[in-house]
Amino acid sequence: MENIIRALNEFVWGPPMLVLLLGTGLYLTIGLRLLSVLKIPFAFGQLFKKPDQNEEGDVTPFAALMTALSSTIGTGNIAGVAAAIAIGGPGAVFWMWITAIVGTATKYSEGVLAVRFREIDHDGRHVGGPMYYIKNGMGKKWIWLGGLFATLGILASWGTGASIQSNSIADALNATYGISPLISAIVLSVAAAAVILGGIKRIASVASRLVPVMAISYLAGGLLVISLHLDAVPAAFGMIFSGAFGFDSAGTGISIGLLMLAMQKGVARGIFSNEAGQGSAPIAHAAAKIQDPVDQGLVAMLGTIIDTLIVCSITALVILTSGVLGPECIPTAANAADILANGQPAGCDTGAPLTVAAFDAGLTGIGEHIVAIGLTVFGFTTILGWSYYGERCCEYLFGEKSILPFRISWIVVTFLGAAALMFEGSVANIVNLFWLVADTLTGMMAAPNLVGLVFLSPVVFAMTKAHFEAVRNGTPKPRYPIIDQRKQAPKE
Numbered sequence: 353m354e355n356i357i358r359a360l361n362e363f364v365w366g367p368p369m370l371v372l373l374l375g376t377g378l379y380l381t382i383g384l385r386l387l388s389v390l391k392i393p394f395a396f397g398q399l400f401k402k403p404d405q406n407e408e409g410d411v412t413p414f415a416a417l418m419t420a421l422s423s424t425i426g427t428g429n430i431a432g433v434a435a436a437i438a439i440g441g442p443g444a445v446f447w448m449w450i451t452a453i454v455g456t457a458t459k460y461s462e463g464v465l466a467v468r469f470r471e472i473d474h475d476g477r478h479v480g481g482p483m484y485y486i487k488n489g490m491g492k493k494w495i496w497l498g499g500l501f502a503t504l505g506i507l508a509s510w511g512t513g514a515s516i517q518s519n520s521i522a523d524a525l526n527a528t529y530g531i532s533p534l535i536s537a538i539v540l541s542v543a544a545a546a547v548i549l550g551g552i553k554r555i556a557s558v559a560s561r562l563v564p565v566m567a568i569s570y571l572a573g574g575l576l577v578i579s580l581h582l583d584a585v586p587a588a589f590g591m592i593f594s595g596a597f598g599f600d601s602a603g604t605g606i607s608i609g610l611l612m613l614a615m616q617k618g619v620a621r622g623i624f625s626n627e628a629g630q631g632s633a634p635i636a637h638a639a640a641k642i643q644d645p646v647d648q649g650l651v652a653m654l655g656t657i658i659d660t661l662i663v664c665s666i667t668a669l670v671i672l673t674s675g676v677l678g679p680e681c682i683p684t685a686a687n688a689a690d691i692l693a694n695g696q697p698a699g700c701d702t703g704a705p706l707t708v709a710a711f712d713a714g715l716t717g718i719g720e721h722i723v724a725i726g727l728t729v730f731g732f733t734t735i736l737g738w739s740y741y742g743e744r745c746c747e748y749l750f751g752e753k754s755i756l757p758f759r760i761s762w763i764v765v766t767f768l769g770a771a772a773l774m775f776e777g778s779v780a781n782i783v784n785l786f787w788l789v790a791d792t793l794t795g796m797m798a799a800p801n802l803v804g805l806v807f808l809s810p811v812v813f814a815m816t817k818a819h820f821e822a823v824r825n826g827t828p829k830p831r832y833p834i835i836d837q838r839k840q841a842p843k844e
Contacts, residue, residue, distance in 0.1 A: 357788045364795035370619055373629050376802045377454025380461050383813050388456035388653050395650040408834060409641030410478050413651045415556035416640035420633040420652070422559035423513065423737025424659045425567060426730045427520040427704075428625035430723060433667040434706040440617030441682055442588070443595025445668045447618025448625070452660035455628025456653040461805050461812045463652025465489065466634030467645035468815065471835040474752055477552070480638025481505075481741075482631040482801040483748045488835065489808045498748070501631060501800040505745035506758075508632075508793035513738020514762055515769030516790045517731040522770035524704060528724035537770035543732065545763045548739045552639050555736050566729040567663060573722040574666035577714030581673035588672035591682070626659040630794055631801030632741045644829045646819035649812075667707060674713040676706065735766055 381388060399414060411419070436444040462482075469488040470480030483498035483505075490497070522536035547558050578585065595614055627633050637652045671677055704727060711719025739762045746758040805812075815830070822829045 354785055354788070357785065357792060361788050361792045361795075364792050365619075369795050369798070370615060372802050373619060373798065374451065374454060376629060376805055377451070377458045380457035380805065380809060380812070381454050383809055384457055384460070384816060387816065388460045389453070391650060392456075392654075392657065395654050398647055398650050399654060407641045407643050408472075408478065410552055410639040411556040411641060413640045413642050413648055415560050416637050416648070417651050417655060418559040418563045419552070419556045419636040419639075419737055419740065420627075420655050421563050421567075421658060421737075422555075422733035423632060423636070423741065424625060424627050424655055424734075425563060425663055426625075426734030427517060427727060429659065429663045429667055429730065430707050430727055431520055431704040432625055433664050434671060434710075435703045436617045437668065437671055437677065438703070438706055440614040441595040442591035442668075442672055442677075443593075443597070443614035444618035445592045445665070445672075446596030447615050448622035448660055448664055448668075451619050451622030451628065452626055452656050452664075455622070455626055455656045455660070458628045458805065459626075459633060459656045460649040460653040461809065462628075462631065462634035462649075462801075463637045464645045464649035464812050464815060465805070465808055466638040466652075467640065467642065467648045468811070468832055470638040471837055473747065473837050476838065478639050479744055479747065481635035481744060481748075482804055483745065484638070485634075485808060486800070486804045489811060490804060494804075494807075497800045497803065501797065501804075502745040502748045504793065504797040504800070505632070505635075506742050506749075508790075508797045509738045509742030509745070510762075510765050511793045512790045513742065514735060514765040515772075517734045517738075518766045518769035519772060520704065521728050521731040522773050524724045524727040526773065527705075528708075528720050533770050533773035537767045540732065540735070540770055541763050541767040544735050544739070544766050545759075547736050548743075548759055548762060552740055555740055556639075558736060559733055562729060562733050566726065566733075567658070570722065570726045570730075571663065571666055573711065573715065573719075573726075574670050577670045577711055577719070578666070578673055580714045581675070584673040584675070585669065588669055591672060592668075595682075622660055622664075625664055626656045627794075628656050629802055629805070630798045631804075632738070632797070635741045635744045636737065643831065644819065645832065646816055646829075649816075670714070671706060671710040674710040676709040676713050 399417065401413075433445075433448070436448065440447075465485040466480045469485035470478055471484060471488070473479050483502045486498035486501065487495050518537065518540050521540060522531075522533040525531040525536050526533055547554055596618075622628075633652060633655055637648050640648045640651070642648045704723065708720045708723045711723050713719070715722065739759070742762065743755055743758050746754045818830050821827075
C-alpha cells in the first residue's frame with residue numbers, strides 16, 4: 353500500500369505540478385506588477401482596520417485570516433519543515449521561501465475571487481472558495497471542475513486536516529508526557545466537537561484567540577534558541593543556498609537528483625504549510641465581513657508571509673543552527689542514492705523528533721515542551737480550520753443537509769487518527785504514510801484551483817486596477833453583486 357501511495361505522490365508532485373504551482377504564482381506576481389510584495393505594509397494596515405458592521409459577511413477580516421492561519425500554522429511548520437530538511441536537505445528551505453514569495457500573489461488572487469464570487473446559502477451563511485469562483489466565474493461548462501475540487505477538498509480535509517493532525521498531536525503528547533493515544537483521541541474529538549458544531553463563528557472566535565498567542569510564543573522560543581547559536585547563522589544560510597541549487601558540500605559539483613529532491617520537498621512542504629494555490633484558504637476568506645474583494649485579497653496574502661517566511665523560517669534556523677543535523681544527515685553525492693531510494697538518510701531523525709532535538713539543544717529541558725505544546729495547539733487549530741473547509745466542500749456537493757453528517761464524520765476521523773497509534777507497531781511508518789497521503793491529496797486538490805486562477809486572472813487584474821484607481825481618485829470603490837441562494841429552491 354505504501355509503495356502505491358509513494359508512486360502516486362511522486363507523480364502528483366512531479367515536474368508538471370512544480371511548474372504549475374510556481375509558474376502560476378510567478379505569472380500572477382508579474383500580472384499584478386509586484387503588488388503582492390509592494391503592498392505588504394498596506395495589507396497589514398488593512399488587517400487592523402475597524403470593520404464596517406454593515407458589510408456583508410459572517411466574521412471580521414481579521415477573524416477570517418486567523419481561521420485560514422489556524423489551518424496553515426500546524427504540524428507543517430514544526431514537523432513538516434523538519435521532514436523537508438531531513439529528506440530534501442537544507443536547500444529545501446530556499447524553495448519553501450520561493451513558494452511563499454510567489455505564493456503571496458496566489459493567495460491574494462484567491463482572496464479576491466473568493467469574495468467576488470461567493471454566495472449566500474439557504475441558511476444565510478456566506479460561502480465561497482474555488483468551487484464557487486469556478487462555477488460562477490468560469491461558467492456552467494466548468495461546473496465539473498468545481499465539483500472535482502470539492503470532492504478532493506473533502507478527501508484532503510480528512511487526511512491533511514483531521515487524521516494527520518490528531519496523529520501528530522497524540523504522538524507528541526505520548527513521547528513527551530506519556531499520555532495514552534486513546535486519552536488524546538478522546539480529548540481531541542470532544543474538544544473538536546465542542547467547537548466545530550458551533551460553525552464558522554465559533555471556529556473563528558477560538559482561532560482568533562489561540563493562533564496569535566501560540567504563534568508569538570513559539571516564535572519567541574525559536575528566536576531564543578537561535579540567539580544562543582548566532583555564530584552558526586551564517587553557515588545555516590550557506591547550507592540553504594548551496595543546497596537549493598544542488599551543490600554538494602563534498603565539492604563534487606551539482607547533483608541533479610539532489611536538486612530535484614530539494615525543490616520537490618521544499619515546494620511540497622511549502623504548499624502543505626501555507627496552502628498557497630491549494631484553494632483551502634479562500635473558503636475561509638469568503639466568510640469575511642467585507643464588501644470589497646481586493647481589501648480581503650490583501651489580508652489573505654498575509655497568511656503566506658506569516659506562515660512560511662516567518663514561522664517556518666524560525667523552525668528551519670533552529671534546526672540548522674543547533675547542530676543536531678549531523679553531516680551524515682545532510683544530502684550529498686555520497687548518500688544521494690540511499691536518500692533517493694529510501695526517502696531519507698538512514699539512521700537520521702525526521703519530522704517532529706528532529707525539531708524537538710533542535711529546541712532541546714538550546715533550551716535543555718524546556719525545548720521539548722515548546723514543541724509538544726506548539727504541535728498540540730497548532731494541530732488542534734488546524735483540525736478546526738480544515739473542518740470548515742471540508743464542510744463547505746460537502747455543502748457545495750450535497751447541500752445544507754450534509755453539514756451535520758460531515759461534522760460527525762470529522763469527529764470520528766479525528767478520533768481514529770490519534771487512536772491509530774495504539775494499533776500499529778511502527779509509529780515511523782504510520783507518520784510517513786500520513787505525510788505521503790497528505791502530500792498527495794494536497795497536490796491533487798491544487799490542480800483544479802490553479803486552473804481556475806489562471807482562467808480568471810484577467811478578472812483579478814481588472815478588479816485590482818479599478819480598486820486602486822478609486823483609492824487614488826477618492827471615488828467609491830466598485831461594488832459587485834452576490835448570489836443569494838435564499839431566493840432559489842433549496843438543494844436536496
